[in-house]
Amino acid sequence: MATTQVLRSEWTKIRSVASTVWTLSLAVVVTVALGVLISLLSRHEYDNLDRDDRLSFDPTFISFAGMSLGQLAMIVFGVLVVSNEYSTGMIRTSLAAVPQRGTFLSGKIAVATGLALLVGLVTSFIAFFLGQAMLGEYKAHLGDEGVLRAVIGGGLYMALIAMLSMGVAAMLRSPMLSLGILMPFLFLVSPILGNVPATKKVGRYLPDQAGSKIMQVVTPVDNDTPYGPWGGLGIMVLWVIAALVGGFVLLKKRDA
Incomplete structure (x- = not known):
């Protein structure tokens, strides 16, 4: 089967499965809604911040607070x-139609990644x-230094998270097993390692913690991370x- 046919086939599979469409829709709604809420709360709490917190105040990164969900x-x-x-x-059936397994998986990942990136x-x-x-007078502007990079980086981050999940699913094949590993790893293990002083230097090299640096514009006062936004995305x-x-x-x- 030609590459274009493989891509067309994978696009048909993705858009015809309701669960994949709903998950992408949910990603938009949850990210935006929580970001708006946190931004509104941050605006009202700004006057209560101490000096260091004000110096670390990053309006761009705050608007991406919903990215965690x-x-x-x-x-x-x-x-x-x-x-x-x-x-x-x-x-x-799919592998019978596309015996070249590399072509089959490449087509699937290419289509899904393009959609996730969009x-x-x-x-x-x-x-x-x-x-x-929502931030009002404390807001950042798209033309400010580093802001456009952070906004585009947010889209890249979401696409890379989807790609990471595809790779893990391709290895494990089971949706329950894949989610059973990814969820605790990114939502439990990573936060613990990143916040415990003894393991903080290890946690900063995990994919979510490193990748999220691309969305930061203001460097926190107490930051000692040895890489910048693009270095984190590279990790x-x-x-x-x-x-x-x-x-x-x-x-x-493996056999199918």
Whole structure:
């Protein structure tokens, strides 16, 4: 099957499955709604901040506060895109139609990543503009130094989270097992490692913590992270590459 046919086939699969469409929609709604709420609360609490907190005040990053929950929907999307066919048994039919397994998985990841990136960028821009509207006099402007990079970075971050999830799902094949590993890892293990002094230096190299630096414009006063926004995104990309390579290798070695 030609590459264009593979891409068209994967696009049809994604848009015809209600769960994948709903998860992307949820990613937008949750990210934007929570970002607006946190931005509004931050505006009212600004006068109560001490000197260091005011110096660390990052209106751009605050508008992305909902990203922590929005990425949950992106994780589910990435897992379902890959593992749905395994759970339904359709993977055998798909691999019979596209015997080149590398082409099959590449097409699936390419289409899903393109869609995740589009949704991520739209979500990031909406969250930014609405969040800044809630911040009022404390808002940032898109033309300010580092702001456009952070807003575009928000979309890249969401797409990379989806790609990481696809790679893990390709390795594990089970949606429940994939989610059972990704959820605790990103929402429990990573925050604990990042906030405990003894493990903080390890936690900062985990994909979510490193990647989220791309959305920061103001460096916190007590920040001692040895990399910047693009360095953090680069670390996240390495995690994604490792997951995808693992998925490709195992797909080629195992039976459907």
